[in-house]
Amino acid sequence: QLVESGGGSVHPGGSLRISCSASGGDLGMYSLSWYRQSPGDEREFVAQITKRGDTTYRDSVKGRFTVARDRQENLAYLQMNGLNSDDTAVYYCRAQAPGRDVWGQGTQVTVSS
Secondary structure (H helix, E strand, C coil), X not given: CXXXXXXXXXXXXXXXXXXXXXXXXXXXXXXXXXXEECCCCCCEEEEEECCCCCEEEXXXXXXXXXXXXXXXXXXXXXXXXXCCHXXXXXXXXXXXXXXXXXXXXXEEEEECC
């Protein structure tokens, strides 16, 4: 089971770091991704870090967001800088491995002045 944490409200230009932890599993065995969904919109890919540590980002967050994993703490996190109102959404963590596809419940990120 995946649990996201660290969401909240920030002003435009602010920063947040959200985390994804696993109960009863080793996240090191999984490719980890972040998705987000705003009301009325489809869930969209944000960033991914593979088991090997390769990263991928959607164009709109490149240079602002950083995805990483902490193998010692068994968690993944998404560092978000330069936030703007378009980043307002529920952010979901996803862990994938052959035969496994697990989602968290999401954490709300709100960017508002």
